Amino acid sequence: xxxxxxxxxxxxxxxxxxxxxxxxxxxxxxxxxxxxxxxxxxxxxxxxxxxxxxxxxxxxxxxxxxxxxxxxxxxxxxxxxxxxxxxxxxxxxxxxxxxxxxxxxxxxxxxxxxxxxxxxxxxxxxxxxxxxxxxxxxxxxxxxxxxxxxxxxxxxxxxxxxxxxxxxxxxxxxxxxxxxxxxxxxxxxxxxxxxxxxxxxxxxxxxxxxxxxxxxxxxxxxxxxxxxxxxxxxxxxxxxxxxxxxxxxxxxxxxxxxxxxxxxxxxxxxxxxxxxxxxxxxxxxxxxxxxxxxxxxxxxxxxxxxxxxxxxxxxxxxxxxxxxxxxxxxxxxxxxxxxxxxxxxxxxxxxxxxxxxxxxxxxxxxxxxxxxxxxxxxxxxxxxxxxxxxxxxxxxxxxxxxxxxxxxxxxxxxxxxxxxxxxxxxxxxxxxxxxxxx
Amino acid sequence: xxxxxxxxxxxxxxxxxxxxxxxxxxxxxxxxxxxxxxxxxxxxxxxxxxxxxxxxxxxxxxxxxxxxxxxxxxxxxxxxxxxxxxxxxxxxxxxxxxxxxxxxxxxxxxxxxxxxxxxxxxxxxxxxxxxxxxxxxxxxxxxxxxxxxxxxxxxxxxxxxxxxxxxxxxxxxxxxxxxxxxxxxxxxxxxxxxxxxxxxxxxxxxxxxxxxxxxxxxxxx
Numbered sequence: 001x002x003x004x005x006x007x008x009x010x011x012x013x014x015x016x017x018x019x020x021x022x023x024x025x026x027x028x029x030x031x032x033x034x035x036x037x038x039x040x041x042x043x044x045x046x047x048x049x050x051x052x053x054x055x056x057x058x059x060x061x062x063x064x065x066x067x068x069x070x071x072x073x074x075x076x077x078x079x080x081x082x083x084x085x086x087x088x089x090x091x092x093x094x095x096x097x098x099x100x101x102x103x104x105x106x107x108x109x110x111x112x113x114x115x116x117x118x119x120x121x122x123x124x125x126x127x128x129x130x131x132x133x134x135x136x137x138x139x140x141x142x143x144x145x146x147x148x149x150x151x152x153x154x155x156x157x158x159x160x161x162x163x164x165x166x167x168x169x170x171x172x173x174x175x176x177x178x179x180x181x182x183x184x185x186x187x188x189x190x191x192x193x194x195x196x197x198x199x200x201x202x203x204x205x206x207x208x209x210x211x212x213x214x215x216x217x218x219x220x221x222x223x224x225x226x227x228x229x230x231x232x233x234x235x236x237x238x239x240x241x242x243x244x245x246x247x248x249x250x251x252x253x254x255x256x257x258x259x260x261x262x263x264x265x266x267x268x269x270x271x272x273x274x275x276x277x278x279x280x281x282x283x284x285x286x287x288x289x290x291x292x293x294x295x296x297x298x299x300x301x302x303x304x305x306x307x308x309x310x311x312x313x314x315x316x317x318x319x320x321x322x323x324x325x326x327x328x329x330x331x332x333x334x335x336x337x338x339x340x341x342x343x344x345x346x347x348x349x350x351x352x353x354x355x356x357x358x359x360x361x362x363x364x365x366x367x368x369x370x371x372x373x374x375x376x377x378x379x380x381x382x383x384x385x386x387x388x389x390x391x392x393x394x395x396x397x398x399x400x401x402x403x404x405x406x407x408x409x410x411x412x413x414x415x416x417x418x419x420x421x422x423x424x425x426x427x428x429x430x431x432x433x434x435x436x437x438x
Numbered sequence: 439x440x441x442x443x444x445x446x447x448x449x450x451x452x453x454x455x456x457x458x459x460x461x462x463x464x465x466x467x468x469x470x471x472x473x474x475x476x477x478x479x480x481x482x483x484x485x486x487x488x489x490x491x492x493x494x495x496x497x498x499x500x501x502x503x504x505x506x507x508x509x510x511x512x513x514x515x516x517x518x519x520x521x522x523x524x525x526x527x528x529x530x531x532x533x534x535x536x537x538x539x540x541x542x543x544x545x546x547x548x549x550x551x552x553x554x555x556x557x558x559x560x561x562x563x564x565x566x567x568x569x570x571x572x573x574x575x576x577x578x579x580x581x582x583x584x585x586x587x588x589x590x591x592x593x594x595x596x597x598x599x600x601x602x603x604x605x606x607x608x609x610x611x612x613x614x615x616x617x618x619x620x621x622x623x624x625x626x627x628x629x630x631x632x633x634x635x636x637x638x639x640x641x642x643x644x645x646x647x648x649x650x651x652x653x654x655x656x657x658x659x
Binding site: 237248312 | 542606648
């Protein structure tokens with residue numbers, strides 16, 4: 001993953017590093033040049049001094065002037081006319097140039113920076129050479145000192161810059177947190193004010209994107225809703241005709257008609273679930289109020305019995321608590337959850353006696369609704385997929401629609417709850433636990 | 439008296455008409471809102487079954503128009519939308535009941551019968567369930583041709599369960615259906631009433647679905 005912070009830090013560090021190197025090279029070059037100039041100047045001043053001293057000695061009548069004591073880091077060479085008046089021991093053989101010259105003594109390999117001064121009156125020229133190696137040493141020492149000082153300064157700069165980048169990128173972190181909290185179904189928008197200028201276009205782009213996405217989601221919902229509703233009329237026609245025929249005198253019991261009726265009921269179930277799904281998708285119609293969960297369970301069971309989907313002669317049901325259990329929830333959503341979980345517990349159960357245990361509990365700020373059955377359960381490999389729409393444990397499953405658990409988990413998610421499916425410890429079948437805020 | 443069916447889908451209309459004729463109920467069919475309004479103007483009906491999705495105008499408009507003409511005929515609304523908004527609006531505009539598509543034909547028939555009975559008041563026909571008869575006009579109940587003396591509340595309970603035969607009702611649903619919202623009724627009261635009704639009639643009239651509610655079986659035992 002690329003991090004903007006890392007990118008910025010590495011780039012700025014690179015720039016600072018390069019600047020540091022360039023500064024060092026430039027400093028070295030400048031110091032090199034300037035010290036050389038300074039050395040030539042210095043040599044010339046010495047030469048002029050010597051000439052002046054000689055002039056003064058001559059005026060004082062001391063013609064036997066000995067210029068100065070020997071220094072290892074310099075040489076002096078004095079000539080009048082064609083005659084060498086004086087030279088230090090370390091003086092190389094010169095070619096009597098007058099300009100500033102870098103002179104390499106071939107014998108010792110020593111480099112000298114030589115400058116001269118001439119007294120036209122007496123035809124005397126003084127050459128003074130200063131050892132270049134001394135200067136080089138000084139320059140190197142200076143550069144080394146600079147290297148460390150600059151290194152220190154630049155390291156500090158990098159630390160400051162790292163901190164600066166981090167705090168500078170804080171609006172992005174905050175933006176990320178805000179984006180994380182966005183809910184497209186509720187058409188949330190990111191606030192545009194109090195946002196740095198650079199991020200504003202991004203925020204606007206994200207808001208536009210959110211708009212477009214919510215639009216297309218809304219269209220999808222409307223489509224799903226209308227499709228499911230449109231399906232109801234032909235299903236009503238089919239169902240009414242079948243039932244009208246079965247009730248008529250002309251009816252002769254036949255498996256075909258029974259199967260048509262069965263198929264009609266399945267299409268009806270599918271339509272109802274598609275509608276439920278559409279309704280869950282547009283969760284703006286959530287209406288929370290206080291609901292008695294056990295009463296909803298009883299009504300769902302009563303409805304299933306009335307529609308002959310539940311045979312009490314072969315079913316044992318326990319509801320805990322038996323009396324009321326009041327929570328705050330959307331009653332229709334709660335009914336969808338309870339109905340689907342009970343239908344699932346019944347649908348795939350081939351046992352001679354079906355057993356379903358239902359329990360409601362309070363746990364902190366949540367309430368739990370647990371449905372356990374003695375049916376075949378769901379194998380572990382399928383557990384994580386059964387909440388996907390149209391997922392079926394068995395591809396030959398003709399009983400369910402493949403939507404029920406998906407709708408249930410979507411309702412629970414939209415309420416920030418939790419659905420846990422596992423093997424039932426008591427009844428060996430499936431245990432479904434719903435956590436919902438109460 | 440006839441029933442008016444306002445339904446634009448010919449297949450649904452045909453099925454309903456066939457089933458109702460089976461039940462010896464006379465029925466007129468209107469396929470649009472204007473036809474329905476015309477029919478209501480020239481004839482009196484026992485009940486109107488009104489589909490909300492009509493081609494020329496909405497069912498709500500038809501309902502509104504009927505009620506504006508001071509026609510008091512009970513109206514049963516058929517809707518493909520079960521959103522509570524539609525229900526509330528329909529009931530507000532003067533519908534007496536609603537059935538959501540796709541409905542059970544038998545349930546529609548039962549609701550229509552119940553509505554007609556209720557609207558006819560004293561003229562309502564006697565309800566027969568096995569060896570039990572219920573006369574909504576005089577509120578007299580007979581069992582095996584002998585009158586049975588039941589208090590009004592128990593009479594209401596029995597009447598409701600027989601009218602909804604085949605449907606399990608929880609104690610709460612019974613209380614909601616039989617009492618006003620400001621009356622406080624203990625759920626145990628229902629148990630007491632049921633056992634008294636069973637004693638005076640036959641135990642099989644009301645079945646207890648343990649832990650869930652009560653049921654008057656679809657077919658008398």
